[in-house]
Amino acid sequence: MDEKACFPTAICGVSGRQVFDSRANPTVAAQVRLRCGATGEAMVPSGASTGAFEARELRDGGEPFGGKGVTRAVSHVKGALAQALTGLDADDQLAVDRAMLDADGTESKSRLGANAILALSLASAKAAAAARELPLYRWLGGAAACTLPLPMMNILNGGAHAGNNLDVQEFMIVPVGAKRFSQAMEMGVAVYHSLGRLLRERGLSTAVGDEGGFAPDLPGDEEALALLCQAIEAAGYRPGQDLSIALDAAASEWSQGDGYRLPKRGQPFTPGELAEYWCGLCGRWPIVSLEDPLGENDFAGFAALTARLGGRVQIVGDDLFVTNPARLRQGIEVGAANAVLVKPNQIGTLSETAETVSLARQNGYRAILSHRSGETEDTSIADLAVGLSAGQIKTGAPARSERVCKYNRLLAIEEELGRRATLGRLGR
Numbered sequence: 001m002d003e004k005a006c007f008p009t010a011i012c013g014v015s016g017r018q019v020f021d022s023r024a025n026p027t028v029a030a031q032v033r034l035r036c037g038a039t040g041e042a043m044v045p046s047g048a049s050t051g052a053f054e055a056r057e058l059r060d061g062g063e064p065f066g067g068k069g070v071t072r073a074v075s076h077v078k079g080a081l082a083q084a085l086t087g088l089d090a091d092d093q094l095a096v097d098r099a100m101l102d103a104d105g106t107e108s109k110s111r112l113g114a115n116a117i118l119a120l121s122l123a124s125a126k127a128a129a130a131a132r133e134l135p136l137y138r139w140l141g142g143a144a145a146c147t148l149p150l151p152m153m154n155i156l157n158g159g160a161h162a163g164n165n166l167d168v169q170e171f172m173i174v175p176v177g178a179k180r181f182s183q184a185m186e187m188g189v190a191v192y193h194s195l196g197r198l199l200r201e202r203g204l205s206t207a208v209g210d211e212g213g214f215a216p217d218l219p220g221d222e223e224a225l226a227l228l229c230q231a232i233e234a235a236g237y238r239p240g241q242d243l244s245i246a247l248d249a250a251a252s253e254w255s256q257g258d259g260y261r262l263p264k265r266g267q268p269f270t271p272g273e274l275a276e277y278w279c280g281l282c283g284r285w286p287i288v289s290l291e292d293p294l295g296e297n298d299f300a301g302f303a304a305l306t307a308r309l310g311g312r313v314q315i316v317g318d319d320l321f322v323t324n325p326a327r328l329r330q331g332i333e334v335g336a337a338n339a340v341l342v343k344p345n346q347i348g349t350l351s352e353t354a355e356t357v358s359l360a361r362q363n364g365y366r367a368i369l370s371h372r373s374g375e376t377e378d379t380s381i382a383d384l385a386v387g388l389s390a391g392q393i394k395t396g397a398p399a400r401s402e403r404v405c406k407y408n409r410l411l412a413i414e415e416e417l418g419r420r421a422t423l424g425r426l427g428r
């Protein structure tokens with residue numbers, strides 16, 4: 001690469017370091033410096049219920065950190081990837097990302113690590129935005145970037161994110177009646193507090209899971225849903241009108257043989273029984289969004305469930321699509337799901353993330369920007385949600401700073417946009 005490139009947005013410095021996420025696991029931070037002096041820095045998150053088809057994080061193996069260290073990934077940031085990027089124009093995100101994909105040379109980004117590649121992809125975009133003195137969302141989306149995402153707030157945690165007895169990973173509230181993002185936050189926070197009060201009154205645990213939601217033991221899903229509706233009512237709102245419910249089953253975690261077995265309760269389901277179970281729950285409760293109700297290989301099962309429920313419930317593919325345009329295309333062909341969860345670290349570059357969002361939009365699928373269960377104080381996904389006009393975001397409970405920093409960033413963007421700011425809706 002041309003180390004002497006002298007235009008203002010030429011990449012002239014790349015560095016990285018090992019930092020830590022909200023689960024005390026090491027993760028990658030990267031910095032990019034441009035010839036004009038502008039800089040960008042990003043930190044990448046990490047999942048617990050990861051999909052089998054995600055791009056691969058590079059982890060060290062061995063001690064320290066029980067095999068979770070990222071010193072090799074950081075050395076690639078400073079070595080092979082720095083070499084590939086030096087002299088490139090940070091304005092050209094496609095070229096930046098392509099150079100890193102070429103340097104890695106694998107389908108899964110496993111050689112240099114999706115964690116190393118994504119950290120630089122985001123840091124480069126932030127540096128390019130800074131060179132223009134623009135916020136990241138404006139740099140990505142231009143004048144059209146005025147839609148704040150409708151938040152899905154995970155206030156009751158289970159599955160791989162909590163030590164309680166709930167198998168469903170996420171019970172979320174969605175402030176569907178809010179007119180503005182700041183109002184959506186006020187509503188969500190009120191229900192979070194009201195749920196905490198209900199749990200204390202009933203002598204149930206108010207300990208929290210990985211995403212900041214409460215994680216009590218409860219008799220089952222029906223009781224969890226009833227508790228959420230009671231918390232909504234106790235906060236002075238109407239379930240189904242002011243706030244509705246979204247679930248992430250993360251059912252790939254339940255796969256066993258040709259069917260499913262709930263890891264905590266032990267209950268077996270055939271694929272048909274599990275689909276029937278979701279139809280029953282969605283008929284009885286104000287559920288507007290259902291993520292990963294079936295396993296990550298079951299495109300046909302997703303398509304059948306979408307045909308049955310998709311007219312009134314958002315069916316979201318997370319482990320099914322893994323933010324990968326090729327897997328989303330496969331789903332679109334058969335009508336599997338009607339929404340895609342968008343986790344930049346599942347695919348590993350900003351440009352492929354943006355491609356997934358536009359592919360979804362072109363085909364009438366909704367897009368939901370998402371955090372991971374292991375997070376940092378990096379707020380890029382808030383800017384991405386607005387910049388790519390995703391319309392929805394899920395970034396955990398409105399508690400714990402690695403989640404709240406995304407919400408707070410969106411509040412700042414709403415204020416910056418002033419009267420131009422609108423709020424995404426479920427049906428858009």
Ligand SMILES: C=C(OP(=O)(O)O)C(=O)O
Binds near residue numbers: 250
């Ligand atoms: C955020 C999620 O969890 P994780 O990051 O553990 O995959 C999810 O499954 O949607």
Ligand SMILES: [Mg+2]
Binds near residue numbers: 248291319341
């Ligand atoms: Mg999920």
